[in-house]
Amino acid sequence: MAIWKLHGNGRTVEPGAVVAPGERLSWPATIAIGVQHVIAMFGATFLVPVLTGFPVSTTLLFSGIGTLLFLVITKNRLPSYLGSSFAFIAPVTAATASAGMGSALAGIVAVGILLALVGVVVQLAGLGWIDKLMPPVVSGAIVALIGFNLAPAAWSNFKVQPVVASITLVAIVLFSVLFRGFLGRISIFLGVVVGYIAAAIGGVLDFSAVGDAAWIGLPEFRVADFTTPGTWAAIAMFLPVVLVLVAENVGHVRGVATMTDRSVNRSTGRALIADGVSTTLAGVFGGSGTTTYGENIGVMAATRVYSTAAYWVAGVTAILLALSPKVGAVFNSIPAGVLGGATTALYGLIGIIGIKIWVEGRVDFSRPVNQYTAAVSLVIAIAQFTMAWGDFQLGAIVLGAAAALVIYHLGNLIARARGTGADDGGPLPVIGPLGGDPE
Template sequence: MEEKEVKLGTKTKLLLGVQHVLAMFGATVLVPFLTGLNPSIALIAAGVGTLVFHFCTKGIVPVFLGSSFAFIGALTLVLREEGIAAIKGGVVAAGIIYIIMSILVKIFGVEKIKSFFPPIVTGPIIMVIGFRMSPVALSMAGYANGKFDLKSLIVASVVILSMITITLMKKSFLRLIPILVSVILGYAVSVMLGFVDFEPILNAKWIGLSHEAASDMFTMPKISLSAILAIAPIALVVFIEHIGDITTNGAVVGKDFFKNPGIHRTLMGDGLATIAAGFLGGPANTTYGENTGVLAVTKVYDPSVLRIAACYAIVLGLLGKFGVILQTIPQPVMGGVSIILFGMISSVGARTMVDSKLDFSNSRNLIIASLIFVFGIAIDNIIIWKTVSVSGLALAALVGVLCNKLLPKDRELMINKKLD
């Protein structure tokens, strides 16, 4: 049953837009921090991507797009090895994968495509994404050579404890912005401990991108096969996340977005938004679960509010001093956030398998999950031809999809019979 639409005044919409952008802000800028991309560009890319998404979906789906966590490992690796131009090419390729998936969904139906990515494949892959990034989180929190730096540990601990406290709060809007609040508290403690240098903030201009951000934005994408193979295949995993987000969003709003505008349109919107992000120099876009949380709390489902939030994100990204403030956030602050975040990503993967009630007494499921874990965690990247390499995550996803289709489903594998 559809929820009754509430007529909102312009001032109310503007205020609600602030609320939405706050809820999405922390997660959106966290991804560029962890990957080395520019947070101001990420905000602009999120805003532009959201507007593109709304255009593709006839302006009826109340969704905000932001930086996808699934791409963190691949983006970090490619940026370090090949630079921003290769990142742009890889993200654009990921957007093209989304568009291809939208066309396939339109032709064959969503269930047919989903059969290639069941929980036994997507669950372990999501877990691998979190596992692969865990050492980075501890390193940012000050852990090296078997011990923590004391000041870094204090900052990271404040962030972790504040996130835990906020998450456990009941009936509080703060529960929707735990990353933002914990980063602000961690930043304050960092100032007291002497981690923050205010000189770049004082020297920055009020309006306009920094020189580094402008350089990144106007760099042309480079077609690098190794970068494309590392980044683009991850879109196949996020495809399932997208379907789940749109399903949940529709359930909260009381509308069937699979019928109108259609999941093929939402995928197309996600793909074009990601392509736009790629050309701008931002991380790949995705639909945000935090967005659905805000809708559930406020009971306001007007898509125009999300478009206002998108405009706020673009404006924030163009404020020079604000961008420099983001860049002065110390690593231990983001390290504290990352410790919880990467653990939660892995936990979501485990929950995916638990919710689907997978039977791990069946050796078929054990083998698929085992292969994904080993290939995904143990291999950073593998050279397949000259300078062309594939990330361990992409290889694990390919192995999982193939095993799921090739191993028998209607009976136990021979290995089980031998064990009996």
């Protein structure tokens, strides 16, 4: 515990100052801030396993373990919480339906391994090649298509209990508009709480499993399966997720570096490796893939405390919560209408993050190559195109991501050959899993 230097008097942060990653406040203050980070990540992290059918407690456990691994691998220099990534929802849902949960976990493992390898390359060669491969017009299209591809899933839950779903959706919108700062960032969580209460009042809430669940116990572990027929076709659907995770991690590092110390950017490769290792471990044992969280950047910006000590507290707290089956049972009892209202907002927000990337990257949509990069990939995702060769099938996400990459790079190659110039796309923009600004 002596690795953190006490900041000032340990109780307050001086005007204009920040608590650096290698510093900490007093332990009571640090513990309080760590718990606040858990609350910030909770609303988003529990939704992913609830929507995909994964055990909530297991996902929460590996979220906490992943956070601790992240701190170790980045040498305790990069503050971050690793929560469930929304980018996995669409491929997990599709893979589970077509080949089973074991195959979906295999896809998560494959993403984790590939992300870690990308991290090794970045550590050795830098970030320039990523900026060239995935400029804003491409990265924005891939993020947007993942969100919009999920629209039918939101409607399938919404129509089951439309009144409860509408109450949940309205509550989320109102919380996000009425509140600023921390409360605004957890608007989805607050909306789900309102929807849950509405479902209880309306008599559509089944709370029986909560009463039967033990207070203390191990989470349910499931194993990735690479042998089931159709698994390798399912894995292909997960590959575009790697591009999203790269963008999220790079954005997180850049955001923290902007607010603390530019030298933090040197940890980018380690951050990618750490998230890859965390995602791999989660996939092997039945948890959801992880990513750095914009919500927690918001908490750091609001408190001006970037101490990694707070994240050690957050990781340990998440692990302790995961060891209570009753906590998992509460989240598993969320009715379809609440999920329908929440996901109508959530999936739309994922799509809007992609559009936000275009705006921040100043994408020139007067250029035909940019127009078609976005247009074709989005229609493929929204219409849920598929292509099959025997038992091997490619879904809309991989087809849309491939279309974005091919159209952009082939179009620019032709433009160079004709001497009409090409768009370098600019640097990879700063994004978070819910699109929260790092400032």
